[in-house]
Amino acid sequence: MKHLLSINDITAAEAISILDTAAQLQNLTSGTVKKLPTLRGRTVVNLFFEDSTRTRLSFDAAAKRLSADVTNFAAKGSSVSKGESLKDTAQTLQAMGADAIVIRHGASGAAKRLAESGWVSASIINAGDGTHEHPTQALLDAFTIRKHFGPTRSDFVGLKVAIVGDIVHSRVARSNVLLLKKLGADVTVIAPPTLIPYGIESWGVAHSFNLDEDLESFDVVMMLRVQLERMNEAYFPNGREYSRGYGLDEVRLGRLKAHAIVMHPGPMNRGLEISAASADSVRSVVLEQVSNGVLVRMAVLYQLLAGPDQAATGVLA
């Protein structure tokens, strides 16, 4: 595996291998020493064309815990805002010796373009491209689900997962649908019709316009961030109506199965797609997702940069 651009690029076995690696890394770094020497001398560049403090900090922490040198490049206030192209920016970073480029970009396909255009030779990790994919988010979500429903299971057969909210604009939803399906989960996307992607029938998931319909049946309820500005584009009338139809409030929370978990990729709009009580409830695993994010990103960096032999055996030297 040279790049991680899309969940489509990895098999179920490779995904499970990343999750296994993340679990091993958790054991190795759970003591007082949180740092491993694995990527000493390697350089990871965080190339962020969009503001995303959380994802950048998570990749930053992941690379540093593997002893890689980390360069953070934020487009704002840089040469990019003066009109420098993605190509020139990437080639400049490559010339400075980047072994891996973690890219967050507002344009769908930017990571793939960077990996396949011949501009640079570094490994490319997609940290979110437009409204396309966010593969490490799906992997960390899978890691979190696995912790709750069987830490050693190699598939999600029999698990029922709801993904609720702005599916059409969500890279988190696209990557999660692909990975959850790959692992055999039963996935339903729930949103108003305006926020359901065209041709959802071809996605191999169920879809519903009604959050209340089957709420008791889900093991995992994944709430997506909804941008309030969407109401200006007529996707829904206003926040109040959205919240009433598709927000996870206390009543809905109370109807979930006893073992069901509530997930959210963050940052949350409390009171819009999720009530404060739901966000802070015992079912909420939002903070676990954050800490798992560092582990999963360590595992991805490790598998991409530490050489195929070690990655294949899963042995951490």
Place this chain on the structure above:
Amino acid sequence: MSELLLKNVTLADNSQVDIHIKGDRIFAIGSDLSTTGEVLDCSGLMALPGFVDLHTHVREPGKENAETVLTGSRSAVRGGFTAVSAMPNTNPVADTAGVVEQVLRLGKSAGLCDVFPIGAVSAGLNGEHLAEIGAMADSAAKVRIFSDDGKCVSDPLLMRRALEYVKIFDGVIAQHAQEPRLTINAQMNEGVVASELGLTGWPSIAEESIIARDILLAETVKSRLHICHVSTKGSVELIRWAKSRGISVTAEVTPHHLILTDELVRGYDPIYKVNPPLRTNDDVVALRAGLADGTIDIVATDHAPHPAEDKDCEWASAAFGMVGLETAFGVVVTTMIRTGLMDWKRLVEVMSINPARIGGYGDQGQPLEVGAMAHITVVDPKKEWTVDKQALISRSSNTPFHGSTLTGDVIHTIYRGALVLKDQRVMGGENVSNG
């Protein structure tokens, strides 16, 4: 007076003749003709009326790093075109007599083919006030086609008035049918591929709703409407319906919409980014059928050159458009003739006779007859060739067909009796940089 003899050339009706050209006219057609001038052995080749493109972006004035009237003319004759129509979305916009006369003059000084300026419908392409349509029509350029191409004349009142106004001189409005509100930030065809790729969709309905409105407007005011680059199955059905009602509407399809689909976008390579976007296989099938049965009147290239940097970037930042003059004939033969959907007579209609008629281009698009102006394209109908973007004559190389094999290519082009393309070499303007 210069003379030229095309020896043993096949015509669209499959007869084999010699064509003798004297000066700018066809002097004789027959067998065993002779000349004191140049003789071209055309065994195995076909002579067709010179191709006429109704939709060309020559980029001059304003974006000469992409194309100029001269480089565009050279590219045109390489593709067998003896006339092109320069779209007005230049900088400055061709919305005054001054600019269209400048383009006309540049075309005449290039001297390789006719360059007919198209005038803007609205001043500055802003869609608010009519451009000086009458002044452009009365100018030396005698503009008859008006278009805001690149943008839709979306205001129904402005569209109605424009259709009415051009009746003064039997003009035509060429509409770029794209409802702007339904295509905000649109990147590619709305469909399953766009959904998977997370690219904002450009729905078919955005084209079809404008076409539906405009054919009703054209019917109401009894004026001539031309639909640019029809790309959807629904559009074909609407135009078929309009024609059945006797509404004066004509339509064009681009070569790329006859062969490429949105599946190609999966790699996010902006070489496939074009407006209107590549659609689905169903649409391609409907467009081919529409071109064959007369619903769609012409093939027009929408030749849209861009410098390399405008495509060497991420999808969302890339420019819309593809070059098409040099591959148009090969694509039409490959998609329409080889498949048996169309015969050579129909190819001559859609690439020469009909576009010349719609544009009112006098001596263009005439049958090859004694006394006619000698605009002749000589093609090898069977030649298989692989498109090489480096070998294009155009100043830009943004072709989606690089590496593709096409059947049919242009060998010689004759414009006003002059051999402007000989053995696939452009005879004039060689001293311009191609990069």
